[in-house]
Amino acid sequence: MNDRIQAEILKLKADAIGVVFTGFITHARVEPPAMLTGEIWGHVCADGFGNFADGHRIETSDISEIHSRGESLWITTRSGSDYGILSFAPLGWTYFADLYKAHLRLDHQVPGSPIWHMALSPEPIPRLARKPRERPSREPESSSAEVLTRNLLRPEENTKYMDQMEVFVKKTIETLERNGLKTFKPRR
Known part of the structure; x- marks a missing residue:
């Protein structure tokens, strides 16, 4: 049983003082007509053979009362x-x-429907308080901080690349002309 499930069980037991639980169910849902299904944890009838073992699926008998x-x-x-x-x-x-x-x-209930027991405890039940999560403190910004401005950035011109391409194009044209291909020169 993991720590989160154990914590939820302790919280439930603190709210339901005096109730002897048969087990605790996660991923609970109700299947027709009115039985509860889910994964069982901490069942009192669990044995070494895997019957009612933690994490196994269970289907209860029909629900008669719902307590909150x-x-x-x-x-x-x-x-x-x-x-x-x-x-x-x-x-x-x-x-x-x-x-x-x-x-x-x-006002009246349909026969066979579960009964709700919504007991409100008159006094708050003392519990262990949770320590608030510590957050790193932020240092105040100084008044001499730089004011950020937004400038449009453009790619820097790579003149070296353009020079290399121009040399390559000239050599290619010279090679084509030496091999008898007629080329034209654009007017500038």
């Missing part, structure tokens, strides 16, 4: 397992967003 506290989201399945959601697959969060909008609009 702080920035964390976890689900409870019909079998009673609690799975923390660490990250969503692309567009995997849309099911939860649509379901939450419907939950807010409807």
Whole structure:
């Protein structure tokens, strides 16, 4: 398990104090009718034979409850397992967003739809603070700094090349005339 996943698990556990998680899911998405799929991490039933091993694909039983506290989201399945959601697959969060909008609009729920538990903690939970990233300080510019101007730049003339080409052309014309070819001289 990498450090980023471990950090997300610790953050989720801090938001969901008292919840015993069955596992944590990354790249989560909901498959019809209402089961959660994704990659499992830290499953309590993981064994040495590779069952429920970290990074393996999992499909949970149907979702019965959706819990949200702080920035964390976890689900409870019909079998009673609690799975923390660490990250969503692309567009995997849309099911939860649509379901939450419907939950807010409807007085009564459709039978079998998950129940939302949106507990707001009355007191902020103490956490470890992150040290702000240090940025290199910029030295103030002196008042005697040069004022930059924009000038159009052109390629420098290479007179040496042009002289060489002129000599080459004259020798070529002389060779052609010696071999009997008539040439013309342009008027200047």
